[in-house]
Amino acid sequence: MSTWTAADSRRLTRHGILAVNFHELRPENRDEAEARLRALARVGPSWDPEAPHDGPSVFVGFYDGYRETAMWGAELCNRIGLTARFFPIFVGDEPGQAGLSDDDLAALAERHEIGYHTASHLYITEVDEANVEAEVTGPVRRIEAATGRLPRLGAWCGGTRFDPTWVGNRVLRSLGVGHLISNWSIEPVPAA
Template sequence: MTKPSLDTTRAQFAAGHFIRVVNYHSTPRSDAAELERELEGFARDYAPVTLDDLDRLFETGTWHKDKPGLIPVFYEGYRNSATVAAPLCEKFGLTGWFPIATSFVDCDPEFQEAFARSHWISLVEEDKQGGRIAMSWDEVADLSTRHVVFPHTAHHEGFDTVLDEADIRREVVESKAALEAVTGQPAPAFVWLHGSSYGQSPLHDRAVKDAGYRYQFANTMIHRVN
């Protein structure tokens, strides 16, 4: 775990850097003890960030908690995000944020390894054992009752490979509709493969905005879509 010094954290907080985002991908059970130690440390030094907390920060420009916020982000929709990462977040009172590649979840378990290998989704040996690699839609729905789930495109695509209106509808719009049908709540955020920033392509920015997303997650910041 990368742990900034207390002085560094205070300086960042004073400068208005209110939220730390930490990205994870597969969280196999064999690494659960290490993840548990990390999340325990984060829970000690940071405050959890719910969607309401993030909305309030962007609406008011003021962080209302006495510690900086922590958003642990678990990418792709691995089944172990639901079975390993989410319970550990809950153990320490953290809200997990889960960007889901919706076609990965939708894929027949028999073909999920092939899907992962052809769509930039990294696997460890444990991922390939025991059936599903991706979480089920029931697990997605259950996760959404306690955490934040949102699309990571449909097929784990970057904006540089989503080139026309049909591609945009599939990756930006239909992924949102698929999640919302399962969770019964609006999908608040979106993230491209490679964590591309809002503002790089007017065509793709407009698609994200028109689809009704409030936020776009990127490698360097969380963008408020407007």
Template sequence: MSLRRHLDLLAGGRFLRVVNYHNTPASTAGAVLRELEQLRERFDPVGLADLDVFFATGRWPTDRPGLLPVFYEGYRNSAQVAAPACDATGFVGWFPVCTAFVQCPPAEQEVFARSHLVDLVPEELGSPRLALSPDEVGELAQRHVVLAHTASHAGIADVWTDEDLDREVHEPGRVLREWTGQAAPAFVWLHGTPWGGHPRHDAAVVDAGYRYQFSNTMLQRLR
């Protein structure tokens, strides 16, 4: 597609904006809500079915650009802050969950976070629980989209063996299906590595049943 065609599509609102959030503690609840309210004035919500229809038919469901608010890691405040803000504004929230963070005993979650590049904020230190519970993950999936962000917040460079691939790629899909009753539709590596440059890892993502992969610059429909 030519640059001119890309510019015409952008000017006509034919694009998808992804806004990434990580930790959304209680002190940010008002700011998150206001930001989503402002975005809702210009963007329409996008659910999983909308993406499936677009990639199957090429038809976009609305006349305005779509927006995906994405809340990473699986913090408990995803259920307490992020999801209520999405509900209030009509957005579908997208929640990439590190399943091992959720599975970690609450008393060990701070240590897990510090050793796996999961950002913490002072106001939450000492909280009884930092991560979502499996039940909360299941509740999120009833209204929003829950996807896999590896098990332990792993980057592609840290996953070498077949055991690594099973733990970080396949196992999160199995666990999320158990918690939510549905297949996890998408996968995200730490650091946002795109699909298409690492054949062995790419094959594992497809074999695990994921349909989409999020990266720093793309949302890819997998073959």
């Protein structure tokens, strides 16, 4: 792996964000992941939606509530000075998914940030009036109760951007979730 240089930083725009996302990370892959996160920590500070940015910042995301991966990632990010973002689900189909308890979320939130990611890992196209309470409102309120604060960030399965025609996005906006993480961007949720 090459070292990040000043020339690399100049190639990023003034407000550039370099994002790294994890789901399940097996123990045999953690040395490589640690090396990459350590290199990432040298690029710039952790992105914060409320902080001014002068130069590149970094975004580290952990998705789907894989407990072992989340706890490993949080501890590593603590050591290297990065803030991680965790996007749990609460019902999973795969072993290890949805493994974070409310106590785990509270502990993670002491140093990191917990974002919204649906209850059962649905795509935005699968959220409708019949399940929006269970899939959107319920998880947002559960995160708020566990961590003591409303999630500022949300992410849909599949990384969909904000579109106000989808009921799930309208509900996220009404609940006060301020940014949506997609496969293309980190964008503010527009006012109604």
